[in-house]
Amino acid sequence: MTLETDYLVIGAGATALSFVDTLLAQDPDCDVVMVDKHSSPGGHWNDAYSFVALHQPSALYGVEGVPLGTDRIDESGPNKGFFEQASGPEVVAYFQSVMRDHLLPTGRVRYYPNCEYIGDHRFRNVLSGEETGVTVKRKLVDTTYFATSVPTTHKRKFEVSEGVRVKVPGKLPDLWRDPASVPEHFVILGAGKTAMDAGVWLLEAGIAPDRITWVKPRESWLINRTITQPGEQFFESTVGGQIKLMKAAATAESVPALFHQLERDGAMLRIDTDVEPEMFHYATISEGEVKRLRLIKNVVRKGRVHEIDSGKMVLAEGEEAVPENTLFIDCTASAVSPKPVYPQWEEGKITLQLLHVPLVTLNAAVSAFVEANFDTDEEKNALCKPVSFVDDIDGYAGTLLGTGMNRFLWASNPKVSAFLSQSRLDPGAPTVRWLKENAPERLAVAAEMPAATMAAVTNLQKLVAQAEAKRG
Known part of the structure; x- marks a missing residue:
């Protein structure tokens, strides 16, 4: 045919x-x-x-x-x-x-x-x-x-001995069907948003934090959901967050310094403030979720898991004992690979x-x-x-710069600009339309954005060059 x-x-x-x-x-x-x-x-x-x-x-x-x-x-x-x-x-x-x-x-x-x-x-x-x-x-x-890539379809990269229970997160809601099979202990494998979702689900389901172990090969920077909200009621905080982002990007001497400034500004979060993050995948989270996840104290930082045997995990940087009756939750799929x-x-x-x-x-x-x-x-x-x-921390400067340059190109083109002004998918467009009609004086808070963005571009170019030099 x-x-x-x-x-x-x-x-x-x-x-x-x-x-x-x-x-x-x-x-x-x-x-x-x-x-x-x-x-x-x-x-x-x-x-x-x-x-x-x-x-x-x-x-x-x-x-x-x-x-x-x-x-x-x-x-x-x-x-x-x-x-x-x-x-x-x-x-x-x-x-x-x-x-x-x-x-x-x-x-x-x-x-x-x-x-x-x-x-x-x-x-x-x-x-x-x-x-x-x-x-x-x-x-x-x-x-x-x-x-x-999602947990149900990705190919597992670690070995599992016979008799060890490993499930994808989607199987957790089925545990109620057989109460006798509920494990003594849970181990979350992975440090991304899927692992965070699994941790919140277990805690919300009533699992005590000391019954959960979390294997985190890397710590991650997370976007504070406060600065991503549409709607006129969030306009000042959302635009203010974007202006803080541009100002931080304009003055940071390194990409890690940029993240730390954004953390001080309330735009970025991390679950463990004693660990320097190595990962950023644009995961967005609420402070309520972070507060819950900080209840999990059994955190293993020995790299990625290589093998799981009865009663222990073999990781890149050593072994870790776990209770015999443990359910391992495989959250190791990467959402998007660079x-x-x-x-x-x-x-x-x-x-x-x-x-x-x-x-x-x-x-x-x-x-x-x-x-x-x-x-x-x-x-x-x-x-x-x-x-x-972006995958590692240094890549953030490039994604910020690339996104910013595209926004500049679109704003400079009358056709594309007109399309975006009416787009429900453009984060600010519906709110700006509402404010123009109902409270135009509130738009003054955005006056700083163009100058802040232009200043950020110059410094981001330097940070991108630093990142490329580091990679060799």
Whole structure:
């Protein structure tokens, strides 16, 4: 079988759906074919643990044409006082609705689940084995370059002896089904946001902190959720946090010094203030979550786990005894692995990458707008310069600088600027529109931002050069 389409899109996750949603809105004549391995839209959200939630407020995620959430302020739990963060099941249901009720009814999207792209404009149904060719009149769009790894699908990198219980986080909510199998002790493996989520879940479920051991190969810097909130009620604190970020970036003599200044300013957090972080993945957390996680005192800092035997763990820097009746929770999957970047637009192909870290759905929406409203690949690449994902601390200067430069390019282009001013995915746009109409005097707090940003750019360039020199 052979199909014909304008755009063949590989993937049906958040990035793909955001791109297609904006593309359809900007180009009323285009036709799209989407192929994805999963049986339903939503990408890695289909594989995520049930108690996962967005890092960011629901209002800033998803596709332009369909709001996510109800703009509710949470009144209980670790996120109390902040805008709601959709749970994993809520996000999956949202993306299913986006496809079923928003994209497919246009008649311009054909969606093929359970299918893998095999190259040369062909895809194969993973259940039936049937292959389909596609005549692509405009572009192949690869939305999988920065595909996310989740616990249920990643390949374990350590050995496990027979009889040792190792589960992914998604199995924790099933423990109630067999109370007799509830372990004496829990060991969380990993230091990222998944591990933090698992720790909070165990504590909220009533597990005493002394029954939990946490293996943390690295400590991480974390963004304080206080500075990421949309809405007019948070405008001063959010803009103030961004101004503090720019001012700190303008004066820091090193990237670690930048993080420490942001910690003093309340923009960054760390769980253990006695340990110097080596990792930053843009994880966002509330002070309520940090307070809970600090209750876990049994923290093992001997590097990554290599092997688990009955009663002990073998780690990179030694061994650690654990109770015999222990459940190990594997949170070692890395959300996004750093990869080299290159131009998004090439001959007949778009490879979606990060432009505004870490707002992946905004990246995709801007890319679709640029694709539909500019003529040449040269023009498009000049407006969208991919940014490397940060892994270690020193990489933060580069992501800040790259994101800032893209924001400058977008603000300087009348077309892109007008699009962003109306975008629900752009963090400040809805609030700024509301304030212009209802309380314009409050916008004065943002007057410092342009000068602070310009000063930051010069110093960030120096910090990036330092980081590159350190890497050799």
